[in-house]
Amino acid sequence: MPVGRHPDPGTLYDAVVIGAGFSGLAAAVRFASLGRKVCLLERHTIPGGLNSYYSLGGRVYDVGLHALTNYNTGDARAPLRRALRRLGLEVADLGLDPQTTSRIALGEAELVFSNDPAFLEDGIAARYPAEVDGYRRMVQALPGYADAAEMAGRGGAREFLARHLQSETLRELLLMPPMLYGSPTEDDMDFGVFAALFRAIFLEGLCRPRGGIRTLIRLLLRRLREEGGESYFGCGVRRFEVEDGRISALVLDDGTTLQARRVLSSIGLHETLALAGTATPTGAAGRISFAETFTVFSGTPADFAWKDGVVFFSRGPRFIYHKPDGLVEPASGVICIPENFGPSEGRQEGPQKGRRPEASLRITCLANHENWTRLSEDDYRLEKQRCFAEMRRVALDFLARPGAGVLEARTLATDMFTPRTIVKYTGHFAGSVYGTPAKSWKGVTPFANLRVCGTDQGGLGVVGAVISGLWSADLMALSKT
Amino acid sequence: MTADQTRQAVLDIITEIAPDEDLSALSNDVPLRQQIQLDSMDFLDIVMELRKRYGIEVPENDYGKLSTLQGCMEYLQPKLP
Ligand SMILES: Cc1cc2nc3c(=O)[nH]c(=O)nc-3n(C[C@H](O)[C@H](O)[C@H](O)COP(=O)(O)OP(=O)(O)OC[C@H]3O[C@@H](n4cnc5c(N)ncnc54)[C@H](O)[C@@H]3O)c2cc1C
Numbered sequence: 001m002p003v004g005r006h007p008d009p010g011t012l013y014d015a016v017v018i019g020a021g022f023s024g025l026a027a028a029v030r031f032a033s034l035g036r037k038v039c040l041l042e043r044h045t046i047p048g049g050l051n052s053y054y055s056l057g058g059r060v061y062d063v064g065l066h067a068l069t070n071y072n073t074g075d076a077r078a079p080l081r082r083a084l085r086r087l088g089l090e091v092a093d094l095g096l097d098p099q100t101t102s103r104i105a106l107g108e109a110e111l112v113f114s115n116d117p118a119f120l121e122d123g124i125a126a127r128y129p130a131e132v133d134g135y136r137r138m139v140q141a142l143p144g145y146a147d148a149a150e151m152a153g154r155g156g157a158r159e160f161l162a163r164h165l166q167s168e169t170l171r172e173l174l175l176m177p178p179m180l181y182g183s184p185t186e187d188d189m190d191f192g193v194f195a196a197l198f199r200a201i202f203l204e205g206l207c208r209p210r211g212g213i214r215t216l217i218r219l220l221l222r223r224l225r226e227e228g229g230e231s232y233f234g235c236g237v238r239r240f241e242v243e244d245g246r247i248s249a250l251v252l253d254d255g256t257t258l259q260a261r262r263v264l265s266s267i268g269l270h271e272t273l274a275l276a277g278t279a280t281p282t283g284a285a286g287r288i289s290f291a292e293t294f295t296v297f298s299g300t301p302a303d304f305a306w307k308d309g310v311v312f313f314s315r316g317p318r319f320i321y322h323k324p325d326g327l328v329e330p331a332s333g334v335i336c337i338p339e340n341f342g343p344s345e346g347r348q349e350g351p352q353k354g355r356r357p358e359a360s361l362r363i364t365c366l367a368n369h370e371n372w373t374r375l376s377e378d379d380y381r382l383e384k385q386r387c388f389a390e391m392r393r394v395a396l397d398f399l400a401r402p403g404a405g406v407l408e409a410r411t412l413a414t415d416m417f418t419p420r421t422i423v424k425y426t427g428h429f430a431g432s433v434y435g436t437p438a439k440s441w442k443g444v445t446p447f448a449n450l451r452v453c454g455t456d457q458g459g460l461g462v463v464g465a466v467i468s469g470l471w472s473a474d475l476m477a478l479s480k481t
Numbered sequence: 482m483t484a485d486q487t488r489q490a491v492l493d494i495i496t497e498i499a500p501d502e503d504l505s506a507l508s509n510d511v512p513l514r515q516q517i518q519l520d521s522m523d524f525l526d527i528v529m530e531l532r533k534r535y536g537i538e539v540p541e542n543d544y545g546k547l548s549t550l551q552g553c554m555e556y557l558q559p560k561l562p
Contacts, residue, residue, distance in 0.1 A: 034525060034529055034532070035528075035532050035538045076499075076500045077501065085497075085498075085526075086529070088533070477541070478544070480541075
């Protein structure tokens, strides 16, 4: 990465994009493809933001990525296919491995889903025969993507589910994946966000790029270079200069001043307004943050009889989705086994030549940012170990259990991240992953030439962020300066 | 390019953006967005493709000139090889 290179203070950019997460990357590519002089600024030394990667002990770890949503791209107007085309990419470029199955486990209840919506419907018909008509009506009643933003703020997902389904257990089962994959609000989620994520997960399905999240990051960077866009890493924005209700200049971390006609920020709504000196109202920072454990084993997931790509789990009959009082909430969360994506025949063919097979297990649970932040360095290390063990103990109850000592003997590497890590690498207030609960659906700010995109515009998840970046860049490109 | 070839070049781009639309009976004088389902972002896709395929930069102030096929032909033909 060209760390240390700096944008030219003498240039008047058509657009400066702040943050090289997925929304910022997509927006910058789009501005450049429309012939605009664009400059992408990222404080961190590598791109990706909340979904990045790092190397440790000779292994590359994806941060976050369990799965990409919106897999089914058959229809030319399918969101992922459309977004990729707008970026000058094709679906095939990503090398997407679809999931085989994923599972939702809530106490004793269970539902399995695949990338075929009929499979989920059959599962509901088999376990909840009285509910299947209601389920079908519910799916029919979901607004399309274009209308989902309009539905924002019009009630919660629980009320919508209750209108169609009698069984509280079934409602919990269907709410758990959309909520864990993108609700900025605790306990219930906005109906519009639910509808978009329900489609993205259950109706369009899950997949992973074969090379991990780096594949998509590199494709976006390549497209940006091809279109003549500039990007600078290790180059954060410290503050804005404001004149007549507009951002008149950006002051970078090193003191350089940049001029831009338009500024699009992906760093979060309040994080952005803070650059203009606006204080964040109490309660505006998101409360949803996560801790994640990561373990690499020798062998394949099949060796442990682990079949599912993703398992959404809750120990009790009601899943927990609010900020824990302690450090983590191990009783509900998500398990991901990345090696379980891809054609099962491919997996049985065994390891790539010269590489021993490895299986990895990620466990993600809600975490309390302030409590993690308060710890001394020593306590932080100790608590990480303790929480690692606790999260793993609960989560393993939802997977087939290999013989005693097998997992320990096969462990090659472990790692863990906490809300503290998220703040360090993304700057999101309170380590918030899904951003502020009060989204800026239109992306507008009090400053005429400043918009926000990404998580706080309502673009949740990687695909949501990409779509948000494209949409925001388009609106800015069409607006008069 | 002739006017007809220019028209075809634009239609080729639209086919890629909106493959589900029937473009065979498009009128030259009626705004495209009144004849087929194209939102303002699809319209920007046309701008993007013109740049990619033919190196034509369309400044924002000229976007309005591309609203009809006739407008596209008049605006683009002198810029095309
Ligand atoms: C643990 C975890 C698991 C996840 N799993 C999935 C998953 O399986 N599937 C999925 O689709 N999504 C997942 N997500 C969510 C997904 O990562 C995010 O929704 C998405 O990446 C957000 O993108 P963004 O562009 O909105 O923001 P960000 O990724 O936050 O990008 C903002 C960027 O701005 C930079 N920045 C901040 N301040 C400044 C400044 N002042 N100057 C310059 N740059 C600055 C940051 O460094 C960052 O790179 C997960 C997230 C986490 C944390």
